Amino acid sequence: MQIRFYATLRPLVGGRSVDLSDPPDTVSGILERLACEYEGLHDQLFDEDGTVRRFVAIMVDGRDIRHIDGLQSRVSPDSELDIFPPVAGGI
């Protein structure tokens, strides 16, 4: 499974994306794996109480997990994941 990262998260994982073999079947499981592997990533994504930081956007096949089942959102091996830190702009 390919997981794409953006903006300030890219330096933490050393590139635009990460390939995860034999991925877990929930977003929560995937993030746990990633947090173990990439130092600093956990603190960028989660608050101290373990909830996803406000304004961080995690997309599964283009749908923000806040509109699916949150961290328990299901993923399949051919799902596409995009993870964004707080991004805004627009002019």
Added chain:
Amino acid sequence: MALGGFANRVARINLTDRSVSYEGINEDDARKYIGARGLGVKYLLDNGPETDPTSPDNMLALVNGPMTGTEVTMSGRLAFVTKSPLTGTVTDSHMGGWSAARLRWAGFDALLITGKADSPVYLEVEDGAVEIKDASDIWGKGIHDTVAHFGSDSGNKTDVSVMSIGQAGENGVLFASFLNEDDRAAGRGGTGAVAGMKNLKCVVVRGTRDGRWRPEQGEARQKFREAQGAHLKLIMESPVTAPSSVNDDGTLKDGSGALSAFGTNVLMNAVNSIGGLGTKNSQLTQTTPEAADAVSGETMRNEYLTAEPTCHACPVACKKEVEITEGPHAGLKMESFEYEPAWSLGANCGNDDPAVIAKVIDQCNDYGMDAIEIGNVISMYMEASERGYVDTPLDWGDGAGMVRVTEEMAMGSSSIGQTLGQGTAKAAAAWGHSEISMTVKGQAVPAYDPRGIKGEGLGYATSNRGACHLRGYTPASELLGIPVKTDPLDWDGKGPLLKIFQDLHAFSDSLDLCKFSAFAVGAPEYAALYENVVGLPMSEEDVMVAGERIYNLERHFNNLAGFDGSDDSLPERFLTEPASGPAEGHICELDQMKEQYYEARGWDDGVVGEAKLRELEIIS
């Protein structure tokens, strides 16, 4: 005049008889309409909503807000207000940079320009006086040369600002714009076209910080500092707007806000990921991740960045100066590689070459044209070509062709250029194919597809100045979660949500603070700043009422100019052709959202009734 912040000086300039007169700010109007956008629309209403926008009678108003040029963070904005020759509506377009502050430091709240000079002129503004001067030696020049002519080509390092039109405004391009300091645009609505019709080339302003407003010593200054300090603290600490900084090795330090680090174009990948990025004239709603990333803020920072300039009183510094180092545009240094033109000239034109985007944006900044409209008019031309509607086709992604046709539009040097220079709507209509014009009230749509981000569909339709994302920025909620996260694919509730954004932005545009402040602060902070600058009581609720009053004032102007609910529409494509990508199958449910929106507004089919006008004290 008892109101703080204001210079209490307005110049009325009649270019026909070359007269200048001066007056103070109308205090009652300033109380009700705040400044900048709100006050500007009131000046336009008093000038006559039925005025032909192409006639000398049309007014071009440059209006500051009470915050402009003060120490308040993000207070470097100026509103250009006029009746748009592109849309026929009232329009206001704001620029950042340093011109707004210098205009205030030179002693003015507003310049109200009417008439038409019998030969090219420019205005020189200094020490509370305006002079009308001969511009025959700069007429025909691009904006970059005009700015350099007056020695204002080094941004905040001089005391001179030049707000200028380019050849496009001189040649009647209806989406011509004003720019200052080379690259900061009042881009939308054709303010540059109005100036060109008046034979007005530019406004040159000389002013130093000595002219800025400051509170009285003592308690007033202490309270002002507290309000400004709270405002600044939220901006500095927001994960969105926090200023970025780099380590010795050039990497970003922890805590750098993405807007500051990557500029507005950090949105490119995010909007594309959810299927909200119009592609090939909005025939699709998503491009490939690779194509989006090739022109994204991340790529521009990592591969092309040369400098990060900023505007007056802004620590965010979202402006990114880039240099193209290879290919036919090698050596090009430019600013404002923003999200909107990166989309309009990128995915929307089937183009993933950042050098072409940089080149065409720079052309727009030199000829003086709206970079959102130009991407749309080119993409409409490309679709017309694909469908065999035109004899001289332009293929998707033809970068050299995009550069060529941009020049032809600005200079009016070809038949196709003259047609496209009238804007997307008129050009498509001239070919008998308005269905491929992605416009509302004659103005082209911005970079959020209404099928993938539905609140913006309603926002485009009900915007008082034609399609616009900045009247009510619902993506703050639909993408980011400010003030709460809403589903971009759900239409229910977007009417009341949009009203809140529209009213809040109408207020901040009238202060006039940068729109990006709203990512970190809101009505409580705006109210505290207003109270401590202007000196009048202002509650959070008052902020929203004043914003509502200004939005209704604009709508009232448009109603008097002949607009009603039938003009609050969207291109048929967004209503009937389903989206692609993650939003696959979705259309924009405009009618349902409009019903909720009109109910929240208290409007009858897009018209402000007399009772609402009285309630908001627009009429007595």
